[in-house]
């Protein structure tokens with residue numbers, strides 16, 4: 077039994093399960109998971125296709141959770157292992173894309189609940205078959221699904237301000253009418269909800285959120301963990317948006333909410349955050365600094381390999397930045413080493429924040445021609461075909 081899990085053999089007081097977050101590139105999947113976890117585990121940048129590996133983020137809710145039909149009180153516990161997956165790409169140009177989509181498919185297979193992340197700018201349907209990683213087929217075999225319409229903080233930018241999303245007469249701002257759900261009054265959000273309801277009629281919930289401002293994320297969390305009072309929380313928010321709940325129901329019934337995560341003993345120690353190694357996290361942080369510094373295609377052609385990682389209060393991390401061409405090597409290094417220095421400063425700051433200690437970072441740049449096309453090289457760089 078893993079350390080910290082002693083006494084977890086009785087299955088009933090626990091719920092534990094996998095929730096897989098999927099969606100098109102740049103929908104805010106990683107931002108959302110970081111917010112749920114309360115730390116920056118996953119790379120989130122304005123560039124699409126930042127996420128290349130599926131990453132498990134573990135959240136354990138230790139108490140005051142009604143874990144099902146029976147309220148077990150403060151000894152109850154729910155553990156959710158969220159999987160952040162790469163954005164679903166339609167055009168696969170490299171073996172790397174095959175690996176990314178393979179991990180989406182594996183995540184979908186593993187998920188007890190699938191969260192489909194979308195945004196208000198144009199819903200990208202999850203297609204059947206390879207492009208969608210088989211999500212429709214998985215739902216047909218019993219996976220539950222929740223759709224999130226992210227980036228509602230930007231809704232005003234693309235739609236008429238002040239329009240009541242319920243579409244009912246007299247629903248304008250400042251009237252005497254009942255408050256519409258969460259006071260989101262933009263038609264873009266309302267039409268996105270209806271669009272997704274048509275695509276995934278069985279979705280348990282279609283919820284507008286903002287992963288940057290946190291709008292509705294506490295509600296999402298309470299729903300996932302089946303917290304006490306969640307029904308009241310939903311009711312207090314006002315009229316539901318048409319299509320938010322499955323046909324025929326105006327809210328989620330208690331058993332459905334409480335059943336999002338199945339019964340079972342915890343899968344990880346209560347203080348676990350991820351199943352990934354510290355070296356992996358370090359390589360992702362350096363890759364994030366590259367995405368945040370370099371332009372156009374270059375970040376996509378780079379990989380980071382941590383070659384040295386010491387423990388202790390002052391850590392030394394050595395890493396290779398791998399590129400595909402000599403010309404890219406020049407761009408990564410920059411005039412007089414300016415670029416690599418900037419990447420190093422950004423990465424070191426984030427590394428120190430994550431690991432909570434002083435970091436010495438040594439970066440070197442290396443060319444490995446066409447590494448993205450070569451399965452063997454991908455495996456060597458940690459692209460796992462089994463997860």
Ligand SMILES: Nc1nc2c(ncn2[C@@H]2O[C@H](COP(=O)(O)OP(=O)(O)OP(=O)(O)O)[C@@H](O)[C@H]2O)c(=O)[nH]1
Pocket residue numbers: 099100101102103104105106107108119120121122123124125126127128161162163164226227228229230285286287288289
């Ligand atoms: N305004 C706004 N921006 C957001 C929100 N959520 C995410 N973003 C931004 O959207 C961009 C993409 O976010 P990510 O979390 O990297 O998206 P992703 O879906 O993981 O992206 P892939 O790596 O392509 O799969 C980043 O610049 C985020 O800061 C949101 O709710 N509102």
